[in-house]
Each structure stands twice: as C-alpha cells, then as structure tokens.
Amino acid sequence: MHNKRANSIQNGHLASMKYTTFNQKNNDPLLEPMFFGNPVNVARYDQQKHNIFEKLIEKQISFFWRPEEVDVSKDRVDFQKLSESEKHIFISNLKYQTLLDSIQGRSPNIAFLPIISIPELETWTETWSFFETIHSRSYTHILRNLFGDPSSIFSDIVENEQIKKRAADISKYYDDLIFYTQLWQTLGEGTHTINGEEHVVTMRTLKIKLFLCMNSVNALEAIRFYVSFACTFAFAERELMEGNSKIIRLISRDENLHLTSTQHILNLWAKGKDDPEMAEIALEFKDQARDIFLDAVAQEKEWAEYLFQNGSMIGLNKDILCQYVEFIANHRMSAIGLGQPFDIKNNPLPWMNNYLNSDNVQVAPQESEISSYLVGQIDSEVGSNDFDEFEL
Amino acid sequence: MCKKVTVVEHNSDTPSEQTISFAHNNLLDCLLTNNIPKEYHCKEGFCGACRTELIAGDVEYLLDPLAYIDDGEILACCCKPVGDIKIKA
Numbered sequence: 001m002h003n004k005r006a007n008s009i010q011n012g013h014l015a016s017m018k019y020t021t022f023n024q025k026n027n028d029p030l031l032e033p034m035f036f037g038n039p040v041n042v043a044r045y046d047q048q049k050h051n052i053f054e055k056l057i058e059k060q061i062s063f064f065w066r067p068e069e070v071d072v073s074k075d076r077v078d079f080q081k082l083s084e085s086e087k088h089i090f091i092s093n094l095k096y097q098t099l100l101d102s103i104q105g106r107s108p109n110i111a112f113l114p115i116i117s118i119p120e121l122e123t124w125t126e127t128w129s130f131f132e133t134i135h136s137r138s139y140t141h142i143l144r145n146l147f148g149d150p151s152s153i154f155s156d157i158v159e160n161e162q163i164k165k166r167a168a169d170i171s172k173y174y175d176d177l178i179f180y181t182q183l184w185q186t187l188g189e190g191t192h193t194i195n196g197e198e199h200v201v202t203m204r205t206l207k208i209k210l211f212l213c214m215n216s217v218n219a220l221e222a223i224r225f226y227v228s229f230a231c232t233f234a235f236a237e238r239e240l241m242e243g244n245s246k247i248i249r250l251i252s253r254d255e256n257l258h259l260t261s262t263q264h265i266l267n268l269w270a271k272g273k274d275d276p277e278m279a280e281i282a283l284e285f286k287d288q289a290r291d292i293f294l295d296a297v298a299q300e301k302e303w304a305e306y307l308f309q310n311g312s313m314i315g316l317n318k319d320i321l322c323q324y325v326e327f328i329a330n331h332r333m334s335a336i337g338l339g340q341p342f343d344i345k346n347n348p349l350p351w352m353n354n355y356l357n358s359d360n361v362q363v364a365p366q367e368s369e370i371s372s373y374l375v376g377q378i379d380s381e382v383g384s385n386d387f388d389e390f391e392l
Numbered sequence: 393m394c395k396k397v398t399v400v401e402h403n404s405d406t407p408s409e410q411t412i413s414f415a416h417n418n419l420l421d422c423l424l425t426n427n428i429p430k431e432y433h434c435k436e437g438f439c440g441a442c443r444t445e446l447i448a449g450d451v452e453y454l455l456d457p458l459a460y461i462d463d464g465e466i467l468a469c470c471c472k473p474v475g476d477i478k479i480k481a
Contacts, residue, residue, distance in 0.1 A: 259439070260438055356441075357432065
C-alpha cells in the first residue's frame with residue numbers, strides 16, 4: 001500500500017488526481033467535459049458550455065418554496081378518519097419519500113461535485129440537492145403535524161426491511177462511484193488493495209461507474225416517487241390530506257425538473273455532445289442502463305404490493321398502480337433512448353395530470369387554495385405618461 | 393387561414409390519420425380539445441411529458457423549452473404550428 005502510494009507520487013499522478021477547491025490552472029471551461037476534466041475554478045455564469053444547466057438553475061430558483069407556507073393542520077383531522085390500511089399506505093409512502101430525499105439531499109453533491117468540470121453543472125447540482133433538502137424538511141413538517149413526536153416514524157426508516165431493501169439498491173451506485181473517486185483522488189489510477197480487497201482504478205472504470213450511477217439517479221427521479229405521488233393524489237381526489245397533497249405537488253414539480261437534468265446529461269453523453277469516451281460507454285453499457293431502469297420498475301411494483309398488503313384504498317389498487325408505473329416507465333425510458341418495453345398505451349390514472357401540472361392559474365378543483373403565486377414580480381417598464389398624474 | 397394538424401396513429405399494422413384545425417393557444421390544447429389523448433405534466437416545457445414526434449412541417453415555441461427533445465421531436469405544451477403539420481399520436 002505504502003509503496004504504491006509512493007509510486008503514484010513519484011509518477012506525478014497524485015498531484016493531478018487530488019481535488020482542489022480552486023484550480024489555479026487558467027483553463028477554458030468551455031472546452032471541459034461535464035465530468036473528469038479539470039476541477040472548476042471561477043464560478044462564472046456569463047458563458048456556458050451547456051447552457052441548459054444555467055436555465056435549469058434559473059427555473060429551479062423560481063420554484064423556491066418553504067414547507068411552512070403550506071397549512072397542513074386539517075390533515076391531522078383527516079388522518080384520524082383513515083382506515084388502518086389507508087394509514088399504512090399514507091405513512092409508508094412518507095417513509096419511502098423521506099428515504100429518497102435523504103439520499104438525494106446529499107448524494108449528488110458528494111458523488112458528482114468532486115468530479116464535475118463546468119461551473120453551470122456544478123451549481124445546478126448544488127441547487128438540485130438543496131431543493132431535495134427542502135423536500136426532506138417538508139416531511140418533518142407533515143409528520144410533526146400528524147404525530148407531535150414523529151421519532152418512531154423516522155427510526156422505522158432504518159429498521160423497516162422494505163425500505164432498507166430500496167435504500168441499498170439506490171445508494172449502491174452512488175457509494176461505488178464515491179469510493180472509486182476517493183481511491184483515484186488519493187492513489188491515482190492503478191490496482192489498489194484496500195482491506196484485502198483489490199480495486200482496479202482506471203479512468204475508464206471511473207467513467208463506467210459514473211454512467212451507471214447517473215442511470216440509477218435518472219430512474220430514481222423518473223419513477224421511484226410516482227407510486228407515492230399517486231397515493232397522495234388519490235387521497236386528495238377524496239378531499240383528504242389536502243395539505244400533504246399541496247406539498248407533494250410542489251415536490252413533484254421540482255422532481256420533474258431534476259429528471260430533465262439527468263435526461264439531458266445522459267443524452268449529451270449518448271449523442272456525443274460532451275466527452276467522446278462517455279458516448280462509447282453509453283453504447284457499450286446500454287443493456288446495463290436498461291436493467292437498472294427495469295429493476296427500479298420491478299421494485300416500485302413490489303412497493304405497491306407492500307402498500308396494499310392490508311387492503312386497498314378507494315380509487316386505487318395494486319394492479320392499476322403497477323400499470324401506472326409501466327406507463328410512466330415507457331415515457332421515461334423512451335426519453336433516454338431505451339424504447340418503450342411495456343404494452344400499456346393509455347394513462348390508467350388520467351387524473352394524476354391535474355396534480356402534476358404546474359399551471360399557475362388552473363388549479364385542481366379539489367384544492368382548498370391556490371398553492372402557486374408570483375414572488376418578486378416587479379413591473380420595471382416606465383412609460384412617458386406614467387407620471388401624468390403627478391404635479392409639482 | 394386555419395392551420396391543419398394531421399395526427400397519424402400507428403395502431404397494429406394500419407396507420408390511421410385524422411386532421412384537425414389549429415385554433416388554440418398551443419398544440420397540446422388543440423389535441424386535448426379534439427379528444428386526442430396526449431400525456432402532459434407541467435404544461436410549461438420543462439418536464440417533457442408531452443414530447444411528440446413531428447413528421448412534417450414546422451412549429452414555433454411560445455417559451456424556451458427546457459425539457460430534453462430529440463431531433464424530430466417537439467413539446468406539444470409550449471409550441472404552435474407555423475404552417476400545416478403532421479405529427480405522430
């Protein structure tokens with residue numbers, strides 16, 4: 001171990017792998033790939049290699065919201081009226097979403113920031129993760145309202161087998177990329193033995209791990225939230241738990257934007273518009289990418305089964321929810337060139353779209369008040385006749 | 393002069409076509425009011441749920457679409473036809 005490290009230093013590898021918080025090399029960020037080029041130095045947004053990320057940052061910031069703005073007090077009364085099986089559905093979904101956003105609130109930062117090379121993608125990643133932390137805070141807001149002390153709900157997230165199974169599958173791609181990035185940063189490329197286990201670190205393997213991780217994140221943003229979204233909106237269709245529904249609408253709007261970003265990253269690679277080696281990897285590992293997506297689909301269906309194990313809820317059952325997962329998966333998979341593997345053609349839950357649109361004016365009739373409003377809209381147009389009524 | 397939107401449907405082996413007139417705010421509205429099913433979520437061009445294949449003609453965007461669109465694809469929620477167009481259902 002020690003020798004290898006010494007070798008790396010001798011070969012000058014170590015210096016080039018080590019992350020620097022301000023890269024002093026005067027590089028042109030417009031020529032950097034999205035990942036694994038030079039570390040970012042100046043956070044500048046006047047020019048972008050991929051301007052889509054700058055636009056996504058602007059859009060995401062315009063969506064800013066705080067959980068406390070949504071009144072969830074009526075939900076407490078509604079919750080008492082739910083049947084035991086419905087309570088199981090509601091709480092289990094909140095636990096699962098808490099898990100998802102716990103992971104997403106930190107992982108893009110930890111996994112991607114050390115290897116990102118362009119400022120607009122760096123800031124997009126930070127903005128994206130920050131919004132996931134708002135989502136996490138909103139679950140505490142919802143649960144505190146329902147239970148006073150939500151500790152037992154939170155501790156079940158690290159004990160419940162169904163949740164843990166999903167956590168392991170989601171975090172493994174992140175963890176693998178993070179670990180290999182750490183090896184590369186400290187030891188450079190080469191074969192490294194850590195705790196008796198051999199790890200071959202090459203730029204190619206790092207990029208493959210990045211590709212698989214991005215596909216896993218994309219599948220997460222694309223479908224993993226949708227079973228719980230459907231349940232939430234099915235309650236709202238019955239005018240139940242509407243405060244919660246309003247929060248989930250805001251979350252789903254954010255998640256749609258996050259999904260757009262991972263679709264852009266995957267397509268920029270696949271179409272050869274960024275790092276040419278990533279285009280090769282996208283082609284070579286297409287089957288693995290498809291498997292990652294299909295695994296997520298299978299797990300979401302299992303989750304639907306777990307939710308409804310004690311009984312269904314009005315307006316939803318396991319089968320229709322599984323069909324919805326397939327329907328959404330078709331759309332999401334075709335967006336990244338993975339085809340439409342499922343037979344389903346029509347949306348089995350058409351009313352979902354009333355909740356998923358971010359239209360500022362048209363609000364679902366079930367809503368008790370409009371959740372979206374304009375912030376900081378200032379009319380800066382001044383015409384010559386605007387002061388006509390003034391007299392000095 | 394009303395612009396025409398021809399929607400091609402590929403059910404089984406025989407493609408069927410129907411032509412509707414465009415007199416709407418955007419292509420999505422036009423399809424939905426004519427009872428042509430079209431998936432949508434955000435209606436603001438950032439989610440990509442209304443991604444549609446453009447077979448012939450041109451569209452213009454009413455806002456800057458943020459969602460990923462492939463070559464030959466359009467976002468129905470935030471575009472309108474420039475002339476007559478043909479799309480896949």
